[in-house]
Amino acid sequence: MTAARIALAVGRGTGPELAPVFERVLDRIVRLHGRRVELVRSPRLYHSYVSLRAEAAGTAEVAALTEQDAAHYEAFCREQAAAGVRAVFRTAINAQSLYLVRQRLAAVKVEPLTADGARLLLVRDQAQGFYTGENAHTPGRVVRTLEFDRATTGRVVRYAVERARARWPEGPARVLMAYKHHLLDGALDDWAAELSAELGLDIGLFQPDTVNRNLLAHGVADRTLLIAGNEWADIMHVVLLDRYGSERQENRCTENVHLHPDAAGLTEYQTVHGSADDLAGLDLVNPVATIRAAARIAERHVDCPGAEAAVERALAAAQARGTRTPDLGGSTGTTETADAVLARLGSPGRVPTPVPVPADGTGARAAAR
Template identity: 50%
Template sequence: MAVRVAYTVGKGTGMELADIFDRVMTQLSTIYSVPVELHRSSRIYHSYFSLLADCSNQIAIEEEKLLDVLHYEDFCKTQAALGTRVTFKTAINAQSLYLIRQHFQAIKMECFNQGENFLLLIRDQSQGFYTGELYHHHYQCVAAVNLNLGSNEHSISGDSVSRTCQFSKTLTERIIAYSIDRARELWGDAAPDSVNMVYKFHLFDGVFSLWAKEWSKMYGVKINLVQPDTANRNILAFGIRGRQLMIAGNEWADIMHVILLNMFGQGAQETRCTENVYLHPELHGLSEYQTVHGSADDLAGKGIVNPSATVRAAAAILERHAGCKGIEEAMDRALLVLQRHRAVTPDQGGQMSSTDVVDSILDILAKAKMPANALNNQHPLNKFVANGEDQISLGKKTAILLLNFQNDFVTKEGIESEYRGDMARMAGPISHIPRVIDFARKQGHEIIFVRFLGDQRFQLPNLQHRDAVLGKQPKCLEGSWGAEFHPSVKPTPGERVFNKQAHFDAFLCEGFERYLVEHGYEHLVFLGVYCDVCVDSTARTAFQKGYYITVVSDCTTTLHLPFQDSLAFLERLCGARVITHNRLIEM
């Protein structure tokens, strides 16, 4: 049976992106042999700028917005009644959109992960400042009269506007129930036993605090109320540790979205899609995928709108609702390959049209499903498939470089002075590095171990001075337990070990560079600690000496700098390929 997928189209660049969505869904469903039925809304919904351009006065704007809302809601209800479980939309006017989300009791679900750390963020889109109907003294919106929800009220003089909003205990309970169920679906037995709710709850006369006690008993999990500024402080100070479920007011979550994308290395908003879910019973849990970027009216008709978010949405729908396993990751890899070759639209530093980018993506994905001998070596896009971008080695002789994975840097006892006993930052490297090492050995890639020895007799006078000023004690003393490699990654007989005598840069080890040259290595894959110290120092020198660089992001961490800043710096300065251990192993 074909999977029903509906989609709605906004003005601006919406019509171009809708055509791209239709084309990508159609071709990928053929490539993956999954039948899909596409159902397009008959109305083109306004963007903010098209309302201003097409309407002569405020009353006309209100009438058009109301028509958009009523048509959109009717389309979604009809599709849900016919069995559609997923939709896609391009950007539309935000005020119309949030009326719809208020009526349909919408949440937005976003997953962020880095190594063993996961954040499931549920954004409450159905309550708060973003919601509210419109009232005017001279004109009143029918929907507001019928629904009696929040409102904007404009003064007769036109020199002020008031906005009111409401929070419902019943609706918030529905959001909490959905969030806990979704966390259990994602994480199973590892689902969190507490929920952090980020709202400005101090403004509600203690009502939220009373409700939270009831909710904790009702759902069997601890409900923690967190002020937005406290959430910000905790995230900046500690990052995200373990598995966290967070339900947040849209006022805070909307602002934090770009920060979380950056923190978790997921790129710019312009390239991302996201999932909304309608919790109103009449919609049967209808999912709606959207581009995160706006309508980009200034680009309409130019053929250069960035299609990344739209094609990612198509892949997400096919994987999560049509059973096309692996297509999301395949899409991410295709986009990464194009980005590395600057085969992208102008906003990403390229010169390609939207159509050219989509052509390239579809060619890459089609070839990824073909047998190797079926590839046409003369095809100009074949370089993206066969040049090694999707291989561990980048098509070059490769060594795996493990830096400083020693007890003094990795174990709780060893790092207590650096992280006050906090092992959260080491969770990813400790878990993933042994897996990468084991895989690399089986694949025949050499592992080169680099050990730091911090004995005072190896230190130059300036390093001794620094340690004296900062009160730092030498680490990884030669012959000590602290200098030994972590038990999970002991070198095997015949594997080469180089000792750094109080240096950050492995190229300062005697014989290290000569060994790489003699063995013909061209590409180094970096694991170990710390990304902003020894990994950074060694990678910079390697790049300047002509080596290609890969950094396995969840097999390292930082000591001083924000983690994502350190990775981004290596990408920009050294052209480093930054990938996760899962992606490395699956190549």
């Protein structure tokens, strides 16, 4: 039986505590399904923002370390995609490094939500705009250079429509784009009109505050595809989760898809919460999002049908017995929470030991057999 290859990238903060949770849960699920998984772990421990500020002497060193992390992670993703890896789990890393990679690999974040029975698919454009800019420093001034690009916009919108049509065979009933397009001299208006004609869809381009007002006034129409610039979507994500997802940010995992041809087909899974450096080493970080990410990867990429449903039942059973981390009002630690969920999944198996591999593609890989 061929082992499915899954990549793992770990950042500082609570990343070193969450990575073993991911490994244990993934290993247990694939063993219960009679599958095998090969874990490929990046050899670099990527910075969080807090670790950067603590380690670097000034902005120039922060920028240099940021670029080193970005270049390494980009190379790692390209290498894994070229090797046929289709999924990577990444713990939180410094946002500037991450968004440099997302710009270079043309990434989008995909989040399905439900609002009072109405279905919403949120596709976040992570490939362009303010979040993906680069900084130039002079004394007392930071100049951030960013761009919006017709080709990138087209790639994002076409992918979003493709995902909506895959999710809803009848296609999206409404397609909205939430961008601060008034600042772009009408360029985004023209691109949206071109895409509407190309795709045979009425794509509505709106200012973010207009989208907010309409959501408050009218809610979400069923089968709404919402394509959003990160300037709005990142801020509104927690609000949308609370209003339409019935879920806490700390418990959610999400997927990022790279659209660049060199990384096409590689999906990155992450927790929605950040690096939580203040909890590092305390065994208190909430592992629910990491557990869910392991289940999602197992079901989608390791041929483990029903894995997500089984994990949801195990999570519900553990929480019913009072297993909750402090952020959810409980007193259970990270390890104990993971143990409680694993105990409800089935008998334990051997934990795989990922072997760090260089970003140039050389090195050994470890397989759970």
